Amino acid sequence: MSALPNDFLHDATRLTEDATRPFPASRKIYVEGSRPDIRVPMREISLTPTKTRDGIEPNAPVTVYDTSGPYTDPAAHINLLKGLPALRAGWIAERGDSEPLKGLSSIYGRIRAADDKTAHLRFEHIRQPRRAKAGANVSQMHYARRGLITPEMEYIAIRENARLQELRESYEQAGYLRRMHAGQSFGAMLPKEVTPQFVAQEVARGRAIIPANINHPELEPMIIGRNFRVKINANIGNSAVSSSIAEEVEKMVWSTRWGGDTVMDLSTGKNIHETREWIIRNSPVPIGTVPIYQALEKVGGKAEELTWEIYRDTLIEQAEQGVDYFTIHAGVLLRYIPWTANRMTGIVSRGGSILAKWCLAHHQENFLYTHFEEICEIMKAYDVSFSLGDGLRPGSIADANDEAQFGELHTLGELTEKAWKHDVQVMIEGPGHVPMHLIKENMDEQLKHCFEAPFYTLGPLTTDIAPGYDHITSGIGAANIGWYGTAMLCYVTPKEHLGLPDKDDVREGIITYKLAAHAADLAKGWPGAQVRDNALSKARFEFRWEDQFNLGLDPDKAKEFHDETLPQEGAKLA
């Protein structure tokens, strides 16, 4: 019997059928690693045979990378009240370098835990937070640099390969390996096959990160780096005008269903703390946040009242909940702010403008910059990765690639080196709004000044004249910058600049970014990426309609579009 009120329970414990039903003609498979507790989920799409004059030729099933977690596994028992199984708990514990705490370290966390008014919203099964033992560093980078290959790294190697090596023969027979294009990767060094050693090398070098807080043992490990598959992020989050906890959990599940590799919780409304707990406990993908948003709520929205202490407490609060990466706008330096004065659109990053306001109010350097080393100490105690925020990103085509933007980028490079001295994982956030011919300069500057730390970009939007279609203006930029070397693309929905995305918008944004990321993988020459295109093209050419739908990123929409105008099976076979 739960202590939660019935109506809340009713909402919070049920996901819609839309968000959880298995994909058509698909089954969840688990590929086992070197030990039985490494079980890497993938989706296998089975196909119908080809009818030829001489009879029937089978078409080998296609295995695809799967971000949807246990939700699409009919054999999994989902209980949102308890959260997902802690699949990494054993790995974390056996490393012996962290320990469960007696209670929460953050003041705010303790206050909320004891708050009667929010008790009815609280996730019940909160486990003890873990933290590195004194002097220890629990980051995957630290392990990699010491030559350790963690179960997370092995898991990722298996996952990135998506059984290409195992299936090579059947793929060859089915004709999926005909005419595989070589790709042009602009200096990325894609492996022919991902090994755990390769994962470790890339993480040690800082060229890839594994966002995996030790307090988020539920997550299925994944990697972000230019020598791996291009990833995408989806944003969710409640705000003053919208949505309950139940809705946010649903959105997170919905996002991972369609292909979100990570999810950022950008909540700014009430009960941020409680919402986040529900999301993390039920999330199979890394969760990112922008801690300054919550810190600002704590000071009643007044930027000038922010302090390092409040911010620090927020970092610890969130780290102990299990947030996997923090957007931290430590590169918004006092001296860059005047450079934005003559811009067309000033400072458009919310985090950036909060910090600019603080800096100007106090005539002091950004406290995230001045306290950066202390932040690193927190990050390595939980293995939270930096997502160094681009607070001065251009908010319009006009402002692209200006001195404020690149000034901040250079500072982010300096901070990358500092974080790496602590063996703390780093990725770098990027713009924004950039015309096509200036996109590559963003990538080149980032690679150069941030030493190949993974780039994580929003879009970029390639024109400002299409409100209502900014998933597309930005999808164009995202595909290009992904090709040039960006490791993760932050999605944009059709509602960008206009309103809050609903479920349809989220799906539209994710699929747009998924196809952009895949287009980038193809262009870079990711091994085996083309198998899915080839299998789908073969199905298309042979009028195997159901196979064509099922191999697509969005089988539901493909089928719906088809049935709308050509309803009969006869027509489908025409």
Added chain:
Amino acid sequence: MSALPNDFLHDATRLTEDATRPFPASRKIYVEGSRPDIRVPMREISLTPTKTRDGIEPNAPVTVYDTSGPYTDPAAHINLLKGLPALRAGWIAERGDSEPLKGLSSIYGRIRAADDKTAHLRFEHIRQPRRAKAGANVSQMHYARRGLITPEMEYIAIRENARLQELRESYEQAGYLRRMHAGQSFGAMLPKEVTPQFVAQEVARGRAIIPANINHPELEPMIIGRNFRVKINANIGNSAVSSSIAEEVEKMVWSTRWGGDTVMDLSTGKNIHETREWIIRNSPVPIGTVPIYQALEKVGGKAEELTWEIYRDTLIEQAEQGVDYFTIHAGVLLRYIPWTANRMTGIVSRGGSILAKWCLAHHQENFLYTHFEEICEIMKAYDVSFSLGDGLRPGSIADANDEAQFGELHTLGELTEKAWKHDVQVMIEGPGHVPMHLIKENMDEQLKHCFEAPFYTLGPLTTDIAPGYDHITSGIGAANIGWYGTAMLCYVTPKEHLGLPDKDDVREGIITYKLAAHAADLAKGWPGAQVRDNALSKARFEFRWEDQFNLGLDPDKAKEFHDETLPQEGAKLA
């Protein structure tokens, strides 16, 4: 009193209000040229002032290129039964090199004109067709090469400039000219200002075409070439399973409303001839067709029964109706066909497969290739432009840039030279499905082997795994290839590969391509292209919501998306 039946009249004479209402805060303006009958339509978007602490600062109206014809002009009297005013009639007549014919030259045209069964569908006000006088050549290329600057060329120069020079001062004051990026045009030579002389030079050189049949005097002249704004084409057309004449006229108007620079009528159903007449008589934009589609209907769908005579009669029939460009698959040579055998998706172009079938059935060379000189004679008698079809374009990522595709491209280059000897205008069709890193090779090969004749591409689609989202997979490719130098982008709708597009799909496809073309213009550095982005960005930054909607490509959708989630004016001003 019309002889047409009432129910047909009712449908055919009314456009929906959706398709014709003027754009918000916009007025149609006409810029006069060197003579009073050169009146170039543009759309002027007026903006609200900026509220500053010191009072109010006006924002100059923004002038945009306008493809929508008289339909969005409240002062225009639209009568679909009579068609649009023949604004070029005087220009054509005064050149003295063409003459009205006594009747239709094509056998089929005469049969249909006398056919009682279709009388009730027939456009009533068919004027006498015109043809070049014996020995004359009425192509714009011919004029340009003789040093003539036609009213069409002057019209185009004014149109391409969109009043940038005249408005420079007010744009400067309003801040729209701040930080204009220079662009990277890959060897295109964009002018700082388009002059009639420049238009003539580009047409003479074959680097641009003005599709403008002398039997389509209603059209508002436009140009397709890499040194001009990137254009887009929208396809319409009825088929066995859908749509009436009224619907096709509505679709044409609808397409030009959202930005279609040309429209292809790909009808394959009944009454193709009559439908086409209605479309052309009411179309302010050039109309393209694929004559082999109709020729095939005439032989009951049996490709092997096609003959040069039937095809030739079809060309003349359509040329005398006023079709402005013909897709002609003259490059599908017998020797290339075996090269498609090992493809993933064989031959996917409908025209290409019709001709391949014919070639194989007869063991003869493609009759469009062998009769090419005779086709040129027809083209120059009416000024129909070639759109040399890519019958062997790749239908999948796997087949991109293969020998069949490039073999055909080389033949199209050879044919371009032949057509140019006749002073006949040519553009070249391009693929298809191409991964991003292989797109540039398409452009480079086309420029080289087709001597910079304008490239006109379908997409290309950059991945095959997103049925239902192929406007986006292809919009990415379109933006890139437009940047590299493609002159016109043929749109793809979300229904591509799945079904027939409805009005919403057409709008979605057009806006996607319009934004891709604009992204290409920005990247190339088209003079003044960024004005609209800057004006919109300024409105966005100043929370002038209505201005932001009105400056966008689709004000209706932007407004709708906004109102959905933030309904109050108060919130909009927040």
